[in-house]
Every structure is written in structure tokens, then in C-alpha cells.
Amino acid sequence: MVSYKSACPLNCWDNCGFQVEVENGKVKKIDGDPDHPITQGKICGRGRALEARANSDLRLLYPLKKIDGEFQQISWNQALDEIARKMDEVRKSTGSTSILHSHDYSNSGLLKNIDKRFFNCLGGVTELTGSICWGAGIEAQTWDFGNAFSHSPDDLANSKNIVIWGRNVARTNMHLYQNLITAKKNGANLIVIDPIFNATAKIAHSYISVKPGMDGVLAIGIMKEMIRLELHDRMFIEHYSTGFSDLIELLDSISIDEIERYTDVSRETLLELARIYHKGPTSTFLGLGMQRYANGGNTIRLIDALIAISGNIGVPGGGANFGHLQVGQSFAVNQLSLPERKKEHRTFTMMKQAEGILEAVDPEIKMVFVTCGNPLTQVPDTNLVKKAFESVETLVVVEQFMTDTAELADYVLPTTMVFEEEDLYYSSMYHHYVNYGPQLVSAPGEAKSDLWIWTELAKRLGFGEDFNYSKEEWIEMGLGGLQEKGITLEKLKEMNHLPLPVDEIPWEDFQFGTPSGKYEFTSQTASSKGLDGKLKLLFPKESSYSNKELSEKYPYTLLTIHPMRSNHSQHYHLIENLQTIKIEVSKDIAEEKGLVEDEVVRVFNDRGELTGRVRILPKAHSKIVNIDEGQWRKFGGSVNLLTPNGESDNKQGSTLYDCLVDLEKVTS
Ligand SMILES: Nc1nc2c(c(=O)[nH]1)N[C@H]1C(S)=C(S)[C@@H](COP(=O)(O)OP(=O)(O)OC[C@H]3O[C@@H](n4cnc5c(=O)[nH]c(N)nc54)[C@H](O)[C@@H]3O)O[C@H]1N2
Ligand SMILES: Nc1nc2c(c(=O)[nH]1)N[C@H]1C(S)=C(S)[C@@H](COP(=O)(O)OP(=O)(O)OC[C@H]3O[C@@H](n4cnc5c(=O)[nH]c(N)nc54)[C@H](O)[C@@H]3O)O[C@H]1N2
Ligand code: SF4
Ligand SMILES: [Mo]
Secondary structure (H helix, E strand, C coil), X not given: CEEEXXXXXXXXXXCCEEEEEXXXXXXXXXXXXXXXXXXXXXXXXXXXXXXXXXXXXXXXXXXXXXXXXEEEECCHHHHHHHHHHHHHHHHHHCCHHHEEEEECCCECEHHHHHHHHHHHHCCCCEEEECCCCCXXXXXXXXXXXXXXXXXXXXXXXHCCEEEEECCCHHHHCHHHHHHHHHHHXXXXXXXXXXXXXXXXXXXXXXXXCCCCCCHHHHHHHHHHHHHHCCCCCHHHHHHHEECHHHHXXXXXXXXXXXXXXXXXXXXXXXHHHHHHHHCCCEEEEECCHHHCCCCHHHHHHHHHHHHHHCCCCCCCCCCEECCCHHXXXXXXXXXXXXXXXXXXXXXXXXXXXXXXXXXXCCXXXXXXXXXXXXXXXXXXXXXXXXXXXXXXXXXXEEECCCCHHHHCCCEEEEECCHHHCCEEECCCCCCCEEEXXXXXXXXXXXXXXXXHHHHHHHHHCCCHHHHCCCHHHHHHHHHHXXXXXXXXXHHHHHHCEEECCCCCCCCCXXXXXXXXXXXXXXXXXXXXXXXXXXXXXXXXXXXXXXXXXXXXXXXXXXXXXXXXXXXXXXXXXXXXXXCCCEEEEEHHHHHHHCCCCCCEEEEECCCCEEEEEEEEECCCCCCEEECCCCCCXXXXXXXXXXXCCCECCCCCCECCCCCEEEEEECCC
């Protein structure tokens, strides 16, 4: 048994360092790397289960082609020749934008960015913009600050108060959870704001249960109290911000009574939170749940505004921690992806990819190429996604397993996993270390890396020279200017992880990345995109405030949060007791419908339905149902059968949690 350092490739806040034991050419065990400064030897079950994932009998081993409705094994040469020929035909007949590249970010490897290079060199295809994950919040912070940056994890030691606002830390971000426990021991005050009393709420000094989608209104309430008591940071507002008078106009337009009604949060709590934000430094960790609503961008902007007026921007122990884009922006991604090679270009938003496929004309979509994503499970409105993906002439899916999306494909190409290919791993979410992942074992069967697949297709399509680089050269290309700062491949091989040169306390000089160089309460970036840059009072789309009729027909809000033991859809097929649908309901719903634990119920709306077993959440906000996302069709189906494919107010995010349903007992 030999032990090697490696890294977790999963799309996650934590980007852990691994220690991997290898015996007879197989991965035997995965543990945390005790020398990793942030992740410190601790990893979660999803990371550990990558051993089972890598060695699973269910791995795809050979290229497959669907003939008369059945998959048949074919050679790589046949698969690549046929796919390249089809791409060339499409490119010559209706143009390269007849091809859609559908993807997400299921693997955080640097070289996974090379997919874009392939499609750019092909001449430019239809690409996805925005993000169903965090698009609304990233755009919101870009409007406010000019970018979306987080404080370094160590800075938490400087916080007097820590507000966890809509982030399920104990489940999704385990090293922040560890940090919270330490900070608590050192005297920090911990507040959790969430409609679900989650495991992080259990360790908090105060838990605030908010009505889903109403966090922006809550922030308005806190700001009103702060200004009434003159606790706001006049210096920051006067010198380093624009648009404050527009904000005041908004605050004046709504009463504390109304705010209590909209949010279900009392005026005493608003006042307490105003004091907490004033008596900083207060760090805020914004989660992604609360921006997956039609008003999601405005929600994040109102919380940013609260953090700004309370003097918690650019100071140690403060911060509006949402994404950490400084990390990804450190790499030479454009050198890898060659955007200048595009000749044609068209975009669909990630949320509306199904509608895009079905409605596209001039040219229509003839071919869809899926990499690093499982849209049939993960993209909202599964029935529409299915219809769209079935409608195209050729669907190619590059996968490790026969997912719901792969089942629909005309060609399935088997790909490698983390320990079978060399890469660097980073996450633009929580910390600023890049990890090195060497190739430790050979791939099973004929599985090949995504990079190999792009290279072989490029050769067949006449731009092979753009892919004629060694692994080392690719990684060095992606490192770009970092190499001059000492972050070289050689050093990474030696050290396994290195910190990237990012600001540990962003905006410390109060020079913001916005058009005005100031913090913008009213955004010029929004205006330049033809959108209203003022902060507003906005509600979720599927709520009694926006659609009374719908809320009478479907009275409950469906949240679809991230599963504890799976990273999205990646672990369900490996863990037997995940293979059922658990329908969590707030206590009032159980009482209203006379439900008991384990009872079978059907959840439904106009888009679809799901059946599963009841779990009662005694402390959740009223009228809430939750079904964890990521479930496979063969184990009952994805919760996205129910979710809407809307775009957030700023067009860049999803409305996954902005979803009304009803439910009924299944009697038989
Ligand atoms: N175990 C596990 N961890 C993961 C992942 C996974 O699949 N499994 N996925 C990773 C990825 S890609 C991401 S994006 C992150 C996401 O990390 P998080 O943001 O922590 O996860 P979510 O599940 O999106 O939801 C977070 C919280 O938002 C709350 N919430 C929902 N609606 C509202 C609202 O209106 N207001 C407030 N205040 N709270 C609300 C939910 O109750 C939940 O507690 O997790 C990463 N980590
Ligand atoms: N209802 C609901 N839906 C959601 C969410 C939610 O909270 N609620 N969360 C959303 C969020 S935050 C996210 S980030 C998305 C995630 O959506 P996805 O990224 O689509 O989900 P995953 O299940 O992580 O991964 C998709 C597939 O990528 C494959 N894969 C892994 N590594 C590689 C690789 O190296 N190469 C290739 N070609 N394939 C690989 C895996 O086998 C897996 O089947 O889901 C979103 N969908
Ligand atoms: S899934 Fe996240 S917490 Fe778990 S091992 Fe991977 S990076 Fe770490
Ligand atoms: Mo995500």
C-alpha cells in the first residue's frame, strides 16, 4: 500500500486535500491530507466515497452508440469519426451554432476549461450563460462591488459576530463549520437565518426563521432600524458609495408592520440584528439557497447594502462572503479557452436551455454535446428538458456512469475520474488554495480523459495543432502569470497545495470594481445592460404576493436543497439507502393534512409530480416542503420534475426554490 497526496474534484465550497492509498493499481482508501492548511485532514463522506465511485462495477468502460433504441459497444475510432463527421456536416450546412454545448461544473479541474477551447476552435457554438447554481448572487455582487470576493477563512478569527444567512454550513461547507465551532469557543456570537432549522442552527446563539424568498425584505427592516437609531457608517456612505438616497427612498416606502408580516420576523429581532451589525466586526456568509428565487439578485443586493451601511466592508472580521471569484480569476483561463477563435456565437441561459433547444431557429439546434453535467436530473423542469434533449438529431454525452442524461444519448463516451488523470483543482467558493492531483491509477476499460477526447476530435476536424500540447504544457498554460509568482507545476508537485495571491480582505482600500469605483447602491452596470439598477421591494414569483391564484391552488413552498451524502446526482447510485424519496414537511402541513412519519405522499404542481415518504420537520418555517435534489429517475425521479425554469431578476440565476406545490396522501 502506497500513500499519495491528491485532491477532491467535486463541485463544493471546500476543495479538500486528499491522502489516497493505492494498492495493486487500485485506489483503496481516501482520507484527508493532514498537511492541508485549510482542510486539515478532515473530509466528508462524499469525498471518501470517491473510492467506491472509482472502483464501481457501474463505471462506463467503452464508447456506446444507440442503434434501434439499444446501446451497442463501438470502438473509439468509430465513435470519434462518426461524431466528428456529424459536427462537420452540421457546421457546413447550418453553421456551428447548430451545436449546443450543455455543461455544468461537476469537476473543478483546471483542464476541464479546455472544453471551451474545442468549441471556440470549431468556430463557436451555442453556449450557456448564467448559472443555475449561483448566477443571481454573482451578478448582484458584481453590480454592487464590481466583483464577488470573500475574505480568507482565517479572517473569521477577527469577527465579533458571524451571520450565516441561508447557507447550510454543517452539510455543504464542513470546514467553515469547523471554523464556526472554534470562533464560538473564542467568544464570537453566531446567528443563523434560514427557513429550515438545520444542523448549523443547532449550534447558533440565535436562530431566525424567515419566510422563504423574503430575506431582502428582512434586510430592509434591519436597515430601517439601523438608520432610525443612527447606527449606520456615514463615513463609508459619504466617501465610498453612490446611490444612498435611492436606498433611503426605498426604506421609507415600507413600514415595520409590513416587514413583520412579509418576513414573519418580529421588530425586536430586526432591532437586535441592527445592533449586531453595528457592533461589529460582523462577517456574513451568504448561502446560495436564498438567491434561487425570481427576486434572488435583489435579495443579495439588499443584504450587501446592509453589510455596507453597517461598516462591515473592507474591514478585518467583516465581509459579504458569497463567492470567491479571485480564485478562478487567478488562472489564465482565456489562454486555455481561446475566445478570440469564435466566428459565430449564440447563447441560451443555463436555466432556459431546454426552451432554447425547442425554440431555436436560424439555425435550429441539431446536436447537443454534454460534458461535466447531468441536465436531465439537475436542470429545472425535467419534463421540458427531456422533451428538448430527445428532439435533437444527435446527443453526445461524455460520462463516467449511465445517468438519466446519458440514457437519452446517441453516443456515450466513457471518461476518467480524478485519480486517473493529472490536473490542478480549485474552487472559487471558500478558500484560496490550489491543489495538485497526480495520476495515481490507470483508467478502467477504455475510459479516456475529457482532454484526450477533445484532442482526438480536434485532429479529425482540422485543428489538431491547437491541441498539440503535453499535459505539463497544458497545466503551465493554465497557470500563466502565476508561475512568475512562484506557483509552478514543479512547486505544486512538491508541496501538493499552494495559496493563490488573492486579497485576504477584499476592498480594503475601498476602491471598488464598479464603473464609478465606489460601492453602488444604485448600479450603473445594471443600467448599461438595460436593467433598472435601483434596489427594490420584490417578492418571489410563486408566492401569494405575486400570484394569489397560484398560491391558493398550490399552497406550499418547495425547497430542493443539496443532499447530505451526495454531491448533486453523483452518489445516489452508490449508496443504497439514498435510493428513496424523502419528502420533508413542516409541522403545520403534517397537521393540516393529517400526515405521520413514513406515510406515502404525492407532491405535485402543473409541471410534474413525485411520490415519496414523509419526514416531519418540527422546527421548519410554516408551509415548507423540502425534497433534496439529485435523485435519479430509476430511484423515483429528480425533484426538478416540479421546479420552474425561470430566470432571476438580473437574468443570470435560477428560480429553483421559487416553486409552489400541493401534496396528498397516496392511498392504495
Ligand atoms: N453535501 C453537499 N454539499 C455540497 C453540495 C452537495 O450537493 N452536497 N453541493 C455544493 C454546491 S455546488 C453548492 S452550490 C453549495 C451550496 O451550498 P448551500 O448554499 O449551503 O446549499 P443549499 O442546499 O443551496 O441551501 C442552503 C440553505 O438555504 C436555505 N434556504 C432556502 N431558501 C431560503 C431563503 O429563502 N432564505 C434563507 N435565508 N435561506 C434559504 C436552505 O434551507 C438551506 O439551509 O454546496 C456545495 N456543497
Ligand atoms: N432542484 C435543484 N436543482 C439543482 C440544485 C438545487 O439546489 N435544487 N442545485 C444546482 C447546483 S448548485 C448545481 S452546481 C448543479 C449541479 O449540476 P451538475 O453539475 O449537472 O451535477 P452533478 O451531479 O454534480 O454532475 C453531473 C455529472 O458530471 C459527471 N462528471 C463528473 N466528473 C466529470 C468529468 O471529469 N468529466 C465529465 N465529462 N463528466 C464528469 C458526473 O458523473 C455526473 O453525472 O445542480 C443544480 N440543480
Ligand atoms: S465534497 Fe467537499 S467537503 Fe467533501 S471531500 Fe470533497 S471538497 Fe471536501
Ligand atoms: Mo452549485
